Amino acid sequence: MTGATAPGAKAPGTAGLTLIFTGNGKGKTTSALGLAFRALGHGFPVAIIQFIKGSWKYGELEAAKSFAGLLDFHVMGKGFTWKSDNLDEDIKTAQDAWKFAKETILAGHHKLVILDELTYLITYNMVEESEILAVIARKPQGMHLVITGRNASAGLIAHADLVTEMQEIKHPYKKGIKAQKGIEF
Amino acid sequence: MTGATAPGAKAPGTAGLTLIFTGNGKGKTTSALGLAFRALGHGFPVAIIQFIKGSWKYGELEAAKSFAGLLDFHVMGKGFTWKSDNLDEDIKTAQDAWKFAKETILAGHHKLVILDELTYLITYNMVEESEILAVIARKPQGMHLVITGRNASAGLIAHADLVTEMQEIKHPYKKGIKAQKGIEF
Numbered sequence: 001m002t003g004a005t006a007p008g009a010k011a012p013g014t015a016g017l018t019l020i021f022t023g024n025g026k027g028k029t030t031s032a033l034g035l036a037f038r039a040l041g042h043g044f045p046v047a048i049i050q051f052i053k054g055s056w057k058y059g060e061l062e063a064a065k066s067f068a069g070l071l072d073f074h075v076m077g078k079g080f081t082w083k084s085d086n087l088d089e090d091i092k093t094a095q096d097a098w099k100f101a102k103e104t105i106l107a108g109h110h111k112l113v114i115l116d117e118l119t120y121l122i123t124y125n126m127v128e129e130s131e132i133l134a135v136i137a138r139k140p141q142g143m144h145l146v147i148t149g150r151n152a153s154a155g156l157i158a159h160a161d162l163v164t165e166m167q168e169i170k171h172p173y174k175k176g177i178k179a180q181k182g183i184e185f
Numbered sequence: 186m187t188g189a190t191a192p193g194a195k196a197p198g199t200a201g202l203t204l205i206f207t208g209n210g211k212g213k214t215t216s217a218l219g220l221a222f223r224a225l226g227h228g229f230p231v232a233i234i235q236f237i238k239g240s241w242k243y244g245e246l247e248a249a250k251s252f253a254g255l256l257d258f259h260v261m262g263k264g265f266t267w268k269s270d271n272l273d274e275d276i277k278t279a280q281d282a283w284k285f286a287k288e289t290i291l292a293g294h295h296k297l298v299i300l301d302e303l304t305y306l307i308t309y310n311m312v313e314e315s316e317i318l319a320v321i322a323r324k325p326q327g328m329h330l331v332i333t334g335r336n337a338s339a340g341l342i343a344h345a346d347l348v349t350e351m352q353e354i355k356h357p358y359k360k361g362i363k364a365q366k367g368i369e370f
Contacts, residue, residue, distance in 0.1 A: 017357055017365055019211075025349035027206055027216040034218035034245070039367040041248030060219070063226030066251040111367055144368050161362060163355040164210035169348035172202055177346060180202055182224040182296055183329050 016143040017161040018136055022119065022152035025166035032114045032146045033060050039144075040067045044111035047072045049101045051094075051149075052117040059182060072110070076100060094126035101135075108140035119149030119156065129155045201328045202346040203321055207304065207337035210351035217299045217331045218245050224329075225252045229296035232257045234286045236279075236334075237302040244367060257295070261285060279311035286320075293325035304334030304341065314340045 019035075021028040036046050048071070064071050076097035098121060105113055121127040136159050139145055147156060157163050172180075204220075206213040221231050233256070249256050261282035283306060290298055306312040321344050324330055332341060342348050 017362070017368055019368070021212055022354075023352070025351075026204075026347060027212055027349045027351065030216040030219035030223070031212040032219070033222060034215035035368060037218060037222050037248040038215070038244035041244035041246065042367045043247075044367050059223035059226035061226065062228075063222040063252075067248075144365065157354065160355060161357040162211060163353075164212045165352040165354050166210075166212065167208070167350040167352055169205075169207075169342065169350050170345060172346040177202070180329065182227045182229050183202055183204070183220060 015141060016139065016145070018139075018145045018147070018159060020152050020156060020160045020163045021146070021148045021166060022150060022157075022163065023165035023167050024150055025168035026171065027166040028148040028150075029116055031164070031166075032116060032148050035144075035146055036071065036112065036114060037063070039112040040070050042111075043070065045070050045072070045109055046112045046114070047074070047104050047110040048114045048116060049074045049076060049097070049104060050116045051076055051097055051101075051121060072104075074100065074104075090124075091126050094121050094124075097121075098127045098132070105135055105139050105143070105145070108143065110143065112144045112146065113139075114146045115148070117149045118147045119152045122153045122156065123149075123151050129153050132156070133159050200326060201324065201330070203324075203330045203332070203344060205337050205341060205345045205348045206331070206333045206351060207335060207342075207348065208350035208352050209335055210353035211356065212351040213333040213335075214301055216349070216351075217301060217333050220329075220331055221256065221297065221299060222248070224297040225255050227296075228255065230255050230257070230294055231297045231299070232259070232289050232295040233299045233301060234259045234261060234282070234289060235301045236261055236282055236286075236306060257289075259285065259289075275309075276311050279306050279309075282306075283312045283317070290320055290324050290328070290330070293328060295328065297329045297331065298324075299331045300333070302334040303332045304337045307338045307341070308334075308336050314338050317341070318344050 021031050036048060039046050064073055101115055104110070122129045122132065133155050136145060152163070206216050221233060224231050249258055286300055289295070307314045307317065318340050321330060337348070
């Protein structure tokens with residue numbers, strides 16, 4: 001099952017990478033955003049699928065408009081905050097979101113697919129890790145995947161090519177400084 | 186000397202933040218790039234000053250062209266690789282680069298100034314840490330600074346509002362996979 005992402009099975013430079021940005025520090029989604037713009041600058045089609053509403057903000061949405069036609073941006077589960085009182089409904093929303101992501105990956109249209117905050121689907125037992133790993137293993141040749149979110153599971157890490165843990169050393173909220181326009185949103 | 190960046194001296198939400206992305210993992214410059222696009226999306230003027238040639242790549246340079254007029258991009262020290270045989274020349278190049286950065290910050294034209302790989306100037310004793318900290322403390326009201334690079338010095342960390350350490354957990358180069366277009370450049 002892990003064959004498709006094992007180093008030996010990959011033609012270096014062609015298979016596409018799976019990258020994970022995890023940890024409790026700032027920079028996970030922002031790094032993914034940076035990669036999106038890097039790829040768009042090459043003229044590559046990019047899909048961003050956001051599993052938790054609100055982690056992408058006004059600034060990048062405006063910037064993204066410069067790349068209409070190349071960038072597909074999807075916010076999954078309207079108002080999906082993981083705080084519903086209805087667990088069955090939450091699971092259904094998460095699974096529908098994952099199904100859309102799976103179809104996007106396997107369709108193979110994009111050079112880069114960003115699964116923003118995907119890790120939570122596994123953490124909260126909304127979607128089976130094995131189901132997600134199977135799709136990662138089947139991703140089309142040449143496609144890069146970027147997965148962000150805290151507490152990436154051991155299976156995700158094992159299947160990734162690159163994993164960076166963003167560790168919070170210092171955060172301004174702890175000093176009582178409010179979120180800043182252009183930085184936090 | 187540290188008064189201007191001490192929490193008590195700041196009017197929350199107006200003073201602007203100093204952010205540091207450090208550590209040995211991928212995502213430092215990419216996060217800064219993401220913040221640049223976020224700010225550009227707001228229509229804020231942004232300056233990127235690159236202290237080591239090559240850390241910003243073709244993809245983002247192309248993407249940046251969409252924001253001509255708002256984004257000032259400066260590559261300091263042509264061919265400045267930190268590997269010259271002439272130490273005096275290296276120091277001169279680094280100090281000239283820093284002087285330009287200082288003038289850009291104090292001019293106050295930009296809402297966000299990114300000092301990419303600045304940490305090396307301190308690490309290699311090219312520019313005094315105290316000189317850099319003094320400029321950070323004097324940055325104009327409302328300007329955000331982002332500093333990237335490995336081994337951020339203790340003084341830089343003490344003066345920053347937000348510090349994230351990007352820790353490498355896994356890197357594809359170690360598996361013999363080549364740099365990937367649209368991801369690494």
